[in-house]
Amino acid sequence: MVESEPDLLALLRARDPRGFELCYARHRDAIYGFLLRLSGQRAIAEDLFQETWLRLARKGAELRPGSDLRAWLFTVARNAYRSLLRSRHPQAREEELDELLAPGDAAQGVELSELERALLALPLEERELLLLVGVEGFAQDELARMLGVAAPALRQRVTRARARLAQALERGPASAPRPRRIHER
Amino acid sequence: MNDDLDRALKELPVRAVDPAVAERVRQRARRELALPAPLLPLAAAVVSLVYFGWAVSYASALYR
Numbered sequence: 001m002v003e004s005e006p007d008l009l010a011l012l013r014a015r016d017p018r019g020f021e022l023c024y025a026r027h028r029d030a031i032y033g034f035l036l037r038l039s040g041q042r043a044i045a046e047d048l049f050q051e052t053w054l055r056l057a058r059k060g061a062e063l064r065p066g067s068d069l070r071a072w073l074f075t076v077a078r079n080a081y082r083s084l085l086r087s088r089h090p091q092a093r094e095e096e097l098d099e100l101l102a103p104g105d106a107a108q109g110v111e112l113s114e115l116e117r118a119l120l121a122l123p124l125e126e127r128e129l130l131l132l133v134g135v136e137g138f139a140q141d142e143l144a145r146m147l148g149v150a151a152p153a154l155r156q157r158v159t160r161a162r163a164r165l166a167q168a169l170e171r172g173p174a175s176a177p178r179p180r181r182i183h184e185r
Numbered sequence: 186m187n188d189d190l191d192r193a194l195k196e197l198p199v200r201a202v203d204p205a206v207a208e209r210v211r212q213r214a215r216r217e218l219a220l221p222a223p224l225l226p227l228a229a230a231v232v233s234l235v236y237f238g239w240a241v242s243y244a245s246a247l248y249r
Contacts, residue, residue, distance in 0.1 A: 015218055017215060017218050017219075020214055020215070020218055021211075024211060024214070028202055028207060029199050029200070029201045029202060030199075032200060032201070032202035033199060033200035033201075036200050037197075037200070046202070046203070046206050049202060049206070049210060050206075050209075050210045050213065053210050053211075053214050054210075054213060054214055054217060056214070057213075057214035057215075057217035057218050058217055058229075113197070115193050115194070115197065116197065130194060134190075134191060134194030134195065135194050135195065135197055137195070162190060165190065166190055169190070
């Protein structure tokens with residue numbers, strides 16, 4: 001029975017399918033939920049979910065001993081979403097990307113909680129931070145390493161994102177700048 | 186920081202992936218894993234070539 005991260009990494013590095021299976025069982029719903037809440041669109045979340053796990057299948061053998069597998073997976077998922085935005089709108093400014101992908105018609109959407117709607121209305125960077133810290137439970141120092149930013153700067157950004165989310169919730173759903181739903185298809 | 190907000194974020198329900206999608210992805214990944222390691226770069230090159238060909242034909246159709 002493989003329980004520890006080093007054992008799991010050893011299996012992945014050996015391209016042993018058990019390593020993939022264990023990792024998939026442990027993290028697949030978290031990765032999917034992250035992508036769904038990040039994109040607000042089920043079809044995109046499913047595509048990027050596949051991309052993330054295929055990348056593990058292809059690159060798992062190259063992971064270094066001591067790698068943080070969970071952080072690696074979320075980084076791949078996050079980068080996949082950003083690459084998708086960039087590929088669709090190569091000329092757009094960074095802050096416009098997320099808005100450009102937002103669907104207009106929510107007729108087939110799944111109802112979201114007020115909190116999820118407020119998260120989707122945040123700018124991409126703030127939404128990412130709150131999903132990773134608040135929902136997935138990454139420590140802020142760990143996240144700073146993941147994102148390659150200084151820890152104090154990251155703490156500041158998280159504080160700002162939380163404040164903005166709290167404000168959005170206080171004002172209520174009608175005030176959200178970009179109310180969206182998660183789209184089924 | 187607002188503790189209620191932290192708690193609410195932590196308690197957001199799990200959004201589970203559709204089981205059919207999960208199984209499809211698992212099978213595809215298992216097939217990737219079954220490829221002998223030296224074949225992977227070759228397979229990636231073939232996929233890239235096919236994708237590039239498709240992108241070129243798509244772009245030329247767009248501008249035709």
